[in-house]
Amino acid sequence: MTYTAAADQFIAGSTNAEVSEADRSRVFHSWSAQGALNPLPIAGGSGCMLWDFDGKQYLDFSSQLVNVTIGYQHPKVVAAIQRQADKLTTIAPAQANETRAHAAELITDLAPDGFNKVFFTNGGADAIENAIRMARLFTGRDKIISRYRSYHGNTGAAIVATGDWRRIPNEYARGHVHVFGPYLYRSEFWATSEQEECERALHHLERVIQAEGPESVAAILLETIPGTAGIMPPPPGYLSGARQIADRYGILLILDEVMAGFGRTGEWLALDAYDVRPDLITFAKGVNSGYVPLGGVIISDPIAHHFDERVFPGGLTYSGHPLATASAIATIEAMREEKIVENAAQIGAEVIGPRLQEIAAQREVVGEVRGKGVFWAIELVADRETKEPLGAPEMGKIKAGLLERGLLPFISDNRIHVVPPAIITADEANRGLDIIDETLAAYRP
Known part of the structure; x- marks a missing residue:
């Protein structure tokens, strides 16, 4: 059996649980306590979308580590x-x-x-x-x-x-x-x-x-x-x-x-x-x-x-x-x-920026939104007056809610970073922002 055929066979027969266990048992992860890991298994991607081995799809609002600017598998x-x-x-x-x-x-x-x-x-x-x-x-x-x-x-x-x-x-x-x-x-x-x-x-x-x-x-x-x-x-x-x-x-x-x-x-x-x-x-x-x-x-x-x-x-x-x-x-x-840089500017000015301002006005947990292009942060607070940052357990719940609704987020401290690939369409951006709004609306301290 060739290497390619073996790899295809492994992937075709794998589940999220199998891949996650194989990863945890063999891979030493960065910035992590190894015993508490629960890595999200990803099987493939295209454009702004990713999917796992069990078939669940995710709209990527992280660009991984804010690097996949041109999207996945650009031909x-x-x-x-x-x-x-x-x-x-x-x-x-x-x-x-x-x-x-x-x-x-x-x-x-x-x-x-x-x-x-x-x-x-x-x-x-x-x-x-x-x-x-x-x-x-x-x-x-x-x-x-x-x-x-x-x-x-x-x-x-x-x-x-x-x-x-x-x-x-x-x-x-x-x-x-x-x-x-x-x-x-x-x-x-x-x-x-x-x-x-x-x-x-x-x-x-x-x-x-x-x-x-x-x-x-x-x-x-x-x-x-x-x-x-x-x-x-x-x-x-x-x-x-x-x-x-x-x-x-x-x-x-x-x-x-x-x-x-x-x-x-x-x-x-x-x-x-x-x-x-x-x-x-x-x-x-x-x-x-x-x-x-x-x-x-x-x-x-x-x-x-x-x-x-x-x-x-x-x-x-x-x-x-x-x-x-x-x-x-x-x-x-x-x-x-493909005018991807121009698309990033337009999506930021016409979709992400205005929608985040709307979300900030409606959700008490939002302290501030800021950014440009496809480079934005939503700063979450426990109290708007004191600006006390939302704590790690609460951020964990919000991250879980975003993933459950099919959005892959970039979470850092008390912030959701809205950093999708620069090829994102207005419809995709709005769908992701809808998921963020729904998740924040459902949040209860």
Whole structure:
């Protein structure tokens, strides 16, 4: 029996219970206590839909880890991977490869002027690692300033640059300092308006840099729009203000577009909506919807040329892997041809945003909704006056209600993140939002 035939036979005869048990007994899962796992078995997917081994269907409002921007099994991307596999499955990064070069060209074409080179990685975390390395080598400085409400990945420097609880048991990297960013709903600055929040957050950022010693700071690292931390679009002037502070002290600005980039916000890059030009841009996820692991750093010309005569001390066996870069080419081309970025913007402005505002007005458990494109968060609270976050047991009940009604959600802390694939139709978006509204209407504390 061939491998393919054996796999087909296993899948055809499997049930949810069998697959879940096989997974629990053999796979060590991330961010989890292993004994309490109950993973959802998924047998297949198409577009915005997934189904399990027992035949239950789910409308995906998670894009998995907010990466399946182009949807499941897009035929053009699948075909591109197949063609590349027939032609050349792998090649070392030291060799010249036309697929890798073409992908880099398409990616740099989407960046601001003055970005002409890409360092490819296997994903977002090692993109952050290498952006930090470049900043330190370019400036001769060590410290990296990032936000408490952030997530940058689970590798040495990336996890320490991260601000949430996952940093604390992993603090092995050096030279990381954190600040509070703008978040008016839960302001750390006693602000009452977006303008106040922006001004005070920028003042806080600059004072921390001054207190740390500007001559010791290599870079400010910011998610253009923080994702896992709560999908918090920055107030007008914050990113440009951070750029001005960086320039004042000879510090680089790194924008993390791993989650927000490549169509998620209704822009090719989230930074396109803001008056800001960074020095380094990290990406992953949406560049090829995670069909094959891929990430990278888009490098501004001065930093790229810094290494013309100096060795860059970094590399990865699979940097610019041809199967991955082939899938990126096909993804970018399909997104252009099918106007997927424009669809994300339209669905966000005409369907998701208005419907979430309606839900917020009707459901007391909703504290705030915020976002753009197909990148939104519903913040749930036990009390609107105190803004007390809804607790984990209650969030677990809401998640179970969403799954029972056929919606696969992205739950983070006290939030439902509304992050479907960017190909979602208005009918699908409304159906998913109906399920959210029904579930919140049925919620009882």
